Amino acid sequence: MARSKEEVVQEFRIHTIRDAAMRVIARRGMAAATMQEIADEAGVAKGTIYLYFKDRDDLVEKTFESAMSDLHKRVDEALETEGTFEVKLRAVVAAQIGFFQANREFFRLYISLRYPEGNAQQQRRQKRHCQPQYKSRVERIAAVIEAAMERGEIRKMDPMRLALFIIEGSSAVIIERVLDEAPPPEEADIELIAGTILGGIRS
Amino acid sequence: MARSKEEVVQEFRIHTIRDAAMRVIARRGMAAATMQEIADEAGVAKGTIYLYFKDRDDLVEKTFESAMSDLHKRVDEALETEGTFEVKLRAVVAAQIGFFQANREFFRLYISLRYPEGNAQQQRRQKRHCQPQYKSRVERIAAVIEAAMERGEIRKMDPMRLALFIIEGSSAVIIERVLDEAPPPEEADIELIAGTILGGIRS
Amino acid sequence: MARSKEEVVQEFRIHTIRDAAMRVIARRGMAAATMQEIADEAGVAKGTIYLYFKDRDDLVEKTFESAMSDLHKRVDEALETEGTFEVKLRAVVAAQIGFFQANREFFRLYISLRYPEGNAQQQRRQKRHCQPQYKSRVERIAAVIEAAMERGEIRKMDPMRLALFIIEGSSAVIIERVLDEAPPPEEADIELIAGTILGGIRS
Amino acid sequence: MARSKEEVVQEFRIHTIRDAAMRVIARRGMAAATMQEIADEAGVAKGTIYLYFKDRDDLVEKTFESAMSDLHKRVDEALETEGTFEVKLRAVVAAQIGFFQANREFFRLYISLRYPEGNAQQQRRQKRHCQPQYKSRVERIAAVIEAAMERGEIRKMDPMRLALFIIEGSSAVIIERVLDEAPPPEEADIELIAGTILGGIRS
DNA sequence: CATGAATGAGAATTCATTCAT
DNA sequence: AATGAATGAATTCTCATTCAT
Numbered sequence: 001m002a003r004s005k006e007e008v009v010q011e012f013r014i015h016t017i018r019d020a021a022m023r024v025i026a027r028r029g030m031a032a033a034t035m036q037e038i039a040d041e042a043g044v045a046k047g048t049i050y051l052y053f054k055d056r057d058d059l060v061e062k063t064f065e066s067a068m069s070d071l072h073k074r075v076d077e078a079l080e081t082e083g084t085f086e087v088k089l090r091a092v093v094a095a096q097i098g099f100f101q102a103n104r105e106f107f108r109l110y111i112s113l114r115y116p117e118g119n120a121q122q123q124r125r126q127k128r129h130c131q132p133q134y135k136s137r138v139e140r141i142a143a144v145i146e147a148a149m150e151r152g153e154i155r156k157m158d159p160m161r162l163a164l165f166i167i168e169g170s171s172a173v174i175i176e177r178v179l180d181e182a183p184p185p186e187e188a189d190i191e192l193i194a195g196t197i198l199g200g201i202r203s
Numbered sequence: 204m205a206r207s208k209e210e211v212v213q214e215f216r217i218h219t220i221r222d223a224a225m226r227v228i229a230r231r232g233m234a235a236a237t238m239q240e241i242a243d244e245a246g247v248a249k250g251t252i253y254l255y256f257k258d259r260d261d262l263v264e265k266t267f268e269s270a271m272s273d274l275h276k277r278v279d280e281a282l283e284t285e286g287t288f289e290v291k292l293r294a295v296v297a298a299q300i301g302f303f304q305a306n307r308e309f310f311r312l313y314i315s316l317r318y319p320e321g322n323a324q325q326q327r328r329q330k331r332h333c334q335p336q337y338k339s340r341v342e343r344i345a346a347v348i349e350a351a352m353e354r355g356e357i358r359k360m361d362p363m364r365l366a367l368f369i370i371e372g373s374s375a376v377i378i379e380r381v382l383d384e385a386p387p388p389e390e391a392d393i394e395l396i397a398g399t400i401l402g403g404i405r406s
Numbered sequence: 407m408a409r410s411k412e413e414v415v416q417e418f419r420i421h422t423i424r425d426a427a428m429r430v431i432a433r434r435g436m437a438a439a440t441m442q443e444i445a446d447e448a449g450v451a452k453g454t455i456y457l458y459f460k461d462r463d464d465l466v467e468k469t470f471e472s473a474m475s476d477l478h479k480r481v482d483e484a485l486e487t488e489g490t491f492e493v494k495l496r497a498v499v500a501a502q503i504g505f506f507q508a509n510r511e512f513f514r515l516y517i518s519l520r521y522p523e524g525n526a527q528q529q530r531r532q533k534r535h536c537q538p539q540y541k542s543r544v545e546r547i548a549a550v551i552e553a554a555m556e557r558g559e560i561r562k563m564d565p566m567r568l569a570l571f572i573i574e575g576s577s578a579v580i581i582e583r584v585l586d587e588a589p590p591p592e593e594a595d596i597e598l599i600a601g602t603i604l605g606g607i608r609s
Numbered sequence: 610m611a612r613s614k615e616e617v618v619q620e621f622r623i624h625t626i627r628d629a630a631m632r633v634i635a636r637r638g639m640a641a642a643t644m645q646e647i648a649d650e651a652g653v654a655k656g657t658i659y660l661y662f663k664d665r666d667d668l669v670e671k672t673f674e675s676a677m678s679d680l681h682k683r684v685d686e687a688l689e690t691e692g693t694f695e696v697k698l699r700a701v702v703a704a705q706i707g708f709f710q711a712n713r714e715f716f717r718l719y720i721s722l723r724y725p726e727g728n729a730q731q732q733r734r735q736k737r738h739c740q741p742q743y744k745s746r747v748e749r750i751a752a753v754i755e756a757a758m759e760r761g762e763i764r765k766m767d768p769m770r771l772a773l774f775i776i777e778g779s780s781a782v783i784i785e786r787v788l789d790e791a792p793p794p795e796e797a798d799i800e801l802i803a804g805t806i807l808g809g810i811r812s
Numbered sequence: 813c814a815t816g817a818a819t820g821a822g823a824a825t826t827c828a829t830t831c832a833t
Numbered sequence: 834a835a836t837g838a839a840t841g842a843a844t845t846c847t848c849a850t851t852c853a854t
């Protein structure tokens with residue numbers, strides 16, 4: 001397996017650069033992140049990036065996809081937790097907290113790409129690649145919600161909209177956590193979110 | 204009042220340019236919105252913009268502030284609705300729907316600035332100006348929540364985090380509404396949001 | 407005619423830049439001529455060039471076309487000289503000498519574009535624009551040759567190939583003239599070329 | 610002779626790379642021919658080229674020299690044909706046709722280097738190396754012309770300029786041949802060129 | 813010897829900002 | 834006050850060249 005070593009190096013470089021890109025985008029924002037700074041952050045020369053990514057768009061896209069697929073995987077696993085909807089919901093919220101905690105920087109990239117910028121052509125490209133990931137996550141959750149509705153666990157309402165409400169509401173709380181210097185224990189936030197969704201806020 | 208007329212013209216120009224900026228940013232996204240396109244959209248020369256705004260950042264900032272203060276005013280009015288927390292909540296959600304419906308384009312600017320881009324200096328500046336607006340809205344809602352808690356209307360929990368959860372969760376649903384070609388009636392979405400928050404989703 | 411002045415300025419800029427481009431290309435060669443050097447030579451900023459030309463290709467193309475159409479015009483006028491083929495031939499050679507003398511720098515651009523470089527797409531583009539100019543010049547001369555053949559002034563042979571032979575043979579002599587520090591009188595070279603073509607070199 | 614084998618390999622490598630360079634330059638043009646493509650075409654690694662050639666300029670130069678010395682040899686042999694100037698001339702034209710036919714790709718390199726590009730330093734270098742080759746060919750022909758003049762075979766005129774006229778005029782016709790999908794028989798073009806030069810075009 | 817990954821200087825292009833009219 | 838032509842800093846991307854393996 002003489003190939004193996006080269007592939008490992010290749011993998012490693014791609015990883016290094018993607019991570020650097022994530023950090024720089026997180027620091028500067030999508031638009032202000034320059035190839036030079038990403039290269040510096042990754043500890044490679046500008047030209048090296050182009051050996052592994054076609055162009056700037058390609059790098060950003062791949063970086064995003066990679067992070068999203070991580071979030072995706074975590075949420076999917078959480079959704080497969082055995083038990084009631086409540087159990088699943090708590091698992092999902094915990095998964096999101098875990099993800100954003102591990103990828104503190106990511107949430108700005110996440111925001112940047114969910115509402116893509118650039119000309120129409122670029123937007124179409126991003127939509128093609130990035131939106132589906134988000135949408136499919138919403139849909140997965142909507143499906144679990146629907147199943148719970150049919151089992152009579154929760155009230156009937158539009159499952160897609162409810163999924164959105166849950167994802168974004170909890171993301172906001174989680175992002176605040178991430179920005180917080182001294183966040184409360186995870187359980188407190190999970191309880192706040194899951195409790196509110198399940199039982200409402202009425203005393 | 205000879206001054207008056209000049210002032211009116213001044214006001215009008217500022218308005219025209221701000222609206223143009225909002226449309227262009229909405230169309231292209233923050234980074235791809237050029238001064239030239241904004242000038243064209245406003246029907247003035249590029250140089251004219253600089254008579255009314257210090258630079259690009261200033262224009263964006265003022266545009267954002269202006270729109271936010273509109274949203275702000277609406278939410279504030281809603282919060283002053285007489286009645287229970289439920290009444291206030293429904294009024295707030297309705298106000299947000301009304302705002303985003305009237306300013307369909309705004310939400311991208313809103314997104315862009317909530318998670319500002321640019322170099323560190325720009326970021327600090329934006330934080331100083333824009334974050335407070337958002338924060339103050341969250342705080343106002345948190346205050347109303349706290350009052351309701353004290354009146355025993357709702358359960359005790361972290362009011363700031365709850366406010367965030369409500370604002371973002373409902374914003375997401377509302378943004379989806381705005382993007383939706385044929386959205387359901389306003390009341391349905393208000394019911395979904397307010398109902399979930401107040402009573403939870405458990406049957 | 408308020409427009410007139412602006413148009414004059416516009417024309418003037420285009421001229422200035424084209425001339426600068428010609429000088430720089432002549433000096434450095436097609437490939438090594440940078441936008442920066444062209445801008446410097448023209449006494450404008452790099453960005454200014456892009457106000458008048460879409461991109462580098464556009465500038466080179468227009469520069470070439472402009473020079474070619476000058477050469478073209480001169481040769482055409484020469485071909486319309488009244489008289490025998492000999493008279494026309496001498497006029498054409500004189501026109502070419504005049505052109506290259508006035509545009510000493512041009513011949514390298516001329517060479518560069520007759521045998522275009524770059525990728526297939528660029529080549530196609532150049533072929534579309536530049537080759538036709540050259541080809542049409544060859545064809546015009548070929549037509550005059552054919553007419554002379556029919557009048558019995560000259561022997562029958564392939565007119566296109568003969569035209570090529572005449573144009574390139576004389577161009578080479580003329581270019582040598584241009585490079586020559588102390589060239590012989592024009593008449594001597596015209597005589598050499600026209601005499602050789604018409605009467606051959608046999609004593 | 611242990612050296613011999615190594616030398617043979619060395620020679621072979623140099624040959625392979627030079628030929629590849631010629632094909633690539635012919636295909637892409639001087640400026641767009643990259644070391645990578647040349648390496649690929651030669652079936653070696655980029656770095657290998659630098660073992661045999663100092664740098665890109667060196668490679669191009671040696672490639673040119675090698676091809677030119679081939680053309681040179683053929684023309685020299687033709688010039689040594691026994692007989693009148695007419696016989697020699699026909700032989701030279703035939704030699705050129707033969708050469709360009711065998712090296713179809715070469716003419717673009719030929720053009721590129723006759724009118725060299727690049728910065729002043731590169732130009733000086735190329736002039737030093739390449740121009741002499743061309744010049745010496747012109748001079749050799751000029752010498753033969755002069756001899757013929759002295760023997761009274763042809764009229765007195767500037768032999769250098771006449772040589773240029775003959776070389777370029779015939780090259781143009783020959784290049785057209787090469788580009789031609791279905792060229793006329795060689796003899797026809799030889800006749801056209803030699804006939805015109807010797808006897809002129811007057812009937 | 814041969815390789816090809818890594819480098820970084822250098823080129824084209826864009827666009828916020830200025831300033832003469 | 835309004836204009837928009839001119840500017841040049843900043844950015845992306847390419848490719849000749851080097852050097853560790």
